[in-house]
Amino acid sequence: MGTIEALIPAARQANTADLLEVDADELARYVADTANPWWRREPCAAALAGRVPEAHVPKLLAHIRDLDETAGVRIALLDILGYREELLPWLQHEDRKADNSYGVPEAILKARGMVGDRTATCELTTLANSPWPHRSAVGEAGLEALIARYGTEEVLSQLDDARPDDRAFCVRLRHRAGEDVTEALADPDVGVACLAHSLVDDEEALRRYLEHAPTADAKLWAACALYRLNNNLSEIQEIYDSLGRPRVEIDGLDEEIRSAIRGEYAPGCQARTDPRWRVEAICAEPVQPPDEYDQLRRAITALESANPAPHRPILCGTGYSEGDGTYNEIRHGGTTVRVSTLGRFVTGNEDVAVRGALEAAGFRWIDRTLGSIKVTGLCVYFFGDREPLDVYDLLFYWQD
Template identity: 40%
Template sequence: MRVDIAELTPSSPSTAVAHLSAETLVSAVLDARLEWWRRKLCALALVGRIPAGSVPALFGVVRDSRVGTEVRAALLEVLPPSEELLTWLRTTDDDAYNLDLAILRTRARLKDSTSVPDVVALMADEGPHRRLVADQCVDLLGHHEVLAALGFDSSLSLMLFGETPAARLLGVRLSDLDVTQALADEERMVAREAYDRLAEVRDHHGELLRMVADQAPGHLWALAVLAARGEPIGEQWAALGEPMVPVPGLPADVRAAIVRQYVPGTRDTDPRWLLEAACLPAEEPPDVMSQAMAALAPVNPAPPVPVGDHYQQGEGTYHLIDTDAGQVEVSTLGRFYWTADGPDLPGFRRIDEVTGAIMITGLPVYFFGRREPLSVRELLFYWQD
């Protein structure tokens, strides 16, 4: 596809304007009157063909805090290496949203070994999109170069002896060898990385069984790996005493519904939740809304409204039902409801203030930018835009 700049759409690839002259593309990038996405696409089309005389002006756009991050980041992808650029990348304190990711990726593209500590630290970031940039930076820098910058001669030694959890996590990611030892790491995110790796293969089965039988460090993660591979673990779990995360006051049916919905969870999930989920008996999900409507028939319920439709965006785990006696929130995870002043639902568990406030520890869930343990009410009646 070949188009002129005026014919670009936000979804056009940068190759659509690659046929234009470098001078034309530069002029578009420098034109502050153009929409940011046109400038961005023109900038990306300049890869490998920026006229030397245009570099100062384009670098000026990168340093201009009034310009959107999308345009500045695109230019950082294509600007040729120079000491001036590298010095700015290392010293700028510009805090524009997500510009730090573009800066770090550019430092990696330019083989700046001083960026390695920042790249490793980014490995531990909560945001998956930010961790993805860390992975990209490692690939751009080169695995051996990263290990050397950290003072290690192998990914295995980094996995076992890295000074920070992020460094050991990187060791797991870079290792082509047996990572079962990382299941014993004291940091969950490191052990979880090893769990995720091992769950996808059939290797080291005997070692995993030995860890469980000996109750060696990391044995709960080892048993979770076996479960993830589809092996029955009920007997082994029972022999360990059926370890579960204690949550005082949590009703068994509420607990089971939360486990079925939210496990395996995030990288900081306690492995005991993974084992509990693996040992829960299979259950057909009940037709909750039909049952709720039948229970509410005496108070003339309106059709259930999914929470995403109610807020006109996002999705969640409950529906809202208006009745002659007030509004009711009904969870899609089981026979649970919440209401401030509405009717009761026979056959359903009412989640009151006490039960709703119980925190489910060890099971962080993404919720409006946070990944932290949530309460029973937040989990049964969850909404995310």
């Protein structure tokens, strides 16, 4: 077994430190040889950072341009060679927009920053503002490369203040420079305001800001920031009361369902969630979840009156063979009942006998009309999206 094979015995098992000691010429030849497995070539490419032999550059650049090359190898090569001026025409070519190999479009954008392409600035700020950390880190790296080359002011001059992504980047830069970003709590874009609330760190400045904040939402963001800094419940409750306890009102959503959903999702909500949900969740009385075992026992007993042989309850994750969520599933006969872990909520096929038996046992049946109500303003992660969901998906949530 050769040195490289010994240092990378299997996929994702590279001895990164020792690879840095391997001769650069040997590594470059190994990367360029497509007969070698991609999972060895990728870490070998990364180990060439800062020491790519000039004689191998043309061939390695060709691998970047090769659409049939493995995405991981192309990305690793872009990381170490993206700054090469001769690569710029290819990076800027219109065809790059159609290059959808996983992670490659982001790596191309980062490389445009590395090579000094200021026309990529706004695309990079959008990438840097991605809710996916692995994508936002790539965008930030491209922007940092532009700043290192041209300076902060020159990069800022490329931005459009009308774009929330660009404003978010400015907030990050100002905070990093030690500037006060409290005023950004009033940004009309909820994502930018949320970012500012996560960065401000001066309690007294926030209290002063509350006195003249231009909007109720800005005051709510300031209250959230204060609570993040001091965990003083009475202070945020006082602010909430002074504002009239504003809520995101939703037609048809009663307090029982609202409380269950708020208690489960508002505390860990996504960045674009309305601040009214955030403050309501902090100030509301804690929601006591039901006794899951007792609830399932009562459901089984009720179902036995409508059908004598219900199956054993299973968690939604078990039913899908992966993941987790907020309901248990009971199968019996030709129907399936879902029992929420968030409250006395059940749903299933419209079987009159089943529904009647469960309602007689004290459960609430979530029918199509009630389940289709959109819980606006409350953003929840759901299969890659981070948008408001309807009552059904929230009470009977599953995520793999």
